[in-house]
Amino acid sequence: MLPSTDGSASALIINPGPNEQRLDKPYAASARRLGSYSSAYQESAAAVQERFGAALAAQPVRPHSFVVYFQEGSDILTPESLAAFPQVKAEILKRGAAEVTVIGHTDRVGSLASNDALSRQRAAMVRESLIAAGLDAKLIEVAGRGERELVVPTADEVSEPKNRRVEISVR
Numbered sequence: 001m002l003p004s005t006d007g008s009a010s011a012l013i014i015n016p017g018p019n020e021q022r023l024d025k026p027y028a029a030s031a032r033r034l035g036s037y038s039s040a041y042q043e044s045a046a047a048v049q050e051r052f053g054a055a056l057a058a059q060p061v062r063p064h065s066f067v068v069y070f071q072e073g074s075d076i077l078t079p080e081s082l083a084a085f086p087q088v089k090a091e092i093l094k095r096g097a098a099e100v101t102v103i104g105h106t107d108r109v110g111s112l113a114s115n116d117a118l119s120r121q122r123a124a125m126v127r128e129s130l131i132a133a134g135l136d137a138k139l140i141e142v143a144g145r146g147e148r149e150l151v152v153p154t155a156d157e158v159s160e161p162k163n164r165r166v167e168i169s170v171r
Contacts, residue, residue, distance in 0.1 A: 120144030
């Protein structure tokens with residue numbers, strides 16, 4: 001059992017019949033020999049690295065998501081998102097030839113058509129900024145969802161800052 005990347009608890013239950021085993025600590029292990037499982041035991045990080053290091057190193061980098069927020073009715077980032085955006089760009093660029101999906105969203109202020117256009121405009125602004133930072137344009141997919149996928153459900157014509165966003169997925 002490898003430790004979770006985010007530090008959260010995880011567990012694996014092995015149920016080979018009446019002798020259920022629970023592996024719920026980092027580096028807990030069990031082995032199957034001659035059709036039966038050994039008792040659960042604890043490995044060291046060094047032993048796991050020695051035995052499985054090549055396989056672990058061959059795993060792809062985990063996908064990562066970012067969200068940036070916009071001022072009402074515009075494609076201008078909020079001051080907080082503007083301050084964080086260089087870190088977002090740096091993380092994306094350090095992944096090399098990553099596939100990036102940029103999806104724009106709006107709140108419910110305005111018509112469906114104007115919000116569709118604004119969500120695409122926000123996504124395009126983020127795309128252009130990533131290209132200017134050095135990311136290959138061919139690796140970026142862009143979409144606008146308008147007001148269709150709200151994070152915070154609201155009535156029509158209600159301004160909600162958390163809905164005015166662009167989601168950036170990197171894989």
